[in-house]
Amino acid sequence: MFRRLVLAGAIALAAGAANAAPFSYDYVEGGYGEVDSGDSLFVGASKSLDKNLFVLGNVYAVDFDHGVNGVYLEGGLGYHVPLSAQADFFTTAQLLYSKFDVPHGNDDDLGAIARVGVRLTPVAKLELEGSVALSSNDFLVNDGLGLSASARYHIDPRLSAAIGYSSNTELDGAFINMRYALK
Numbered sequence: 586m587f588r589r590l591v592l593a594g595a596i597a598l599a600a601g602a603a604n605a606a607p608f609s610y611d612y613v614e615g616g617y618g619e620v621d622s623g624d625s626l627f628v629g630a631s632k633s634l635d636k637n638l639f640v641l642g643n644v645y646a647v648d649f650d651h652g653v654n655g656v657y658l659e660g661g662l663g664y665h666v667p668l669s670a671q672a673d674f675f676t677t678a679q680l681l682y683s684k685f686d687v688p689h690g691n692d693d694d695l696g697a698i699a700r701v702g703v704r705l706t707p708v709a710k711l712e713l714e715g716s717v718a719l720s721s722n723d724f725l726v727n728d729g730l731g732l733s734a735s736a737r738y739h740i741d742p743r744l745s746a747a748i749g750y751s752s753n754t755e756l757d758g759a760f761i762n763m764r765y766a767l768k
């Protein structure tokens with residue numbers, strides 16, 4: 586009898602893991618974050634191209650406390666690999682363009698940002714994400730290594746809200762955002 590219960594439990598767990606919802610790489614999002622001594626509003630989107638490959642882009646409107654404002658535009662490709670039903674490894678590579686109004690005129694720069702990270706769902710409706718990024722954009726950071734971590738609560742299968750912290754990436758401080766999954 587005990588063996589049958591163990592076998593039934595194992596089958597139920599395997600079926601649950603097999604039916605777990607995959608991470609969505611088809612979404613639009615928007616939010617607010619801190620940037621050094623300023624604030625940023627941002628919008629972003631991601632679209633799957635096939636099972637593992639996706640395209641992504643973001644726009645950040647930045648307003649620094651010392652009167653400097655401008656935008657970051659970024660776009661590129663990403664690749665993700667499921668580690669389990671509850672975990673995904675991802676990597677992205679994006680070009681990053683910045684244009685700012687500064688006291689002596691305009692300052693613009695073209696750079697890149699590469700990121701590797703993991704997305705986890707330890708319990709239902711909660712998603713944790715952590716990543717390490719390498720940036721090359723003189724206005725953003727001088728060839729810096731950055732970290733980012735967030736916790737996302739899935740209000741329903743498509744709508745979610747996140748709070749997190751980034752250091753030396755597009756953002757440099759706390760952020761919040763809302764995401765709508767297209768699939």
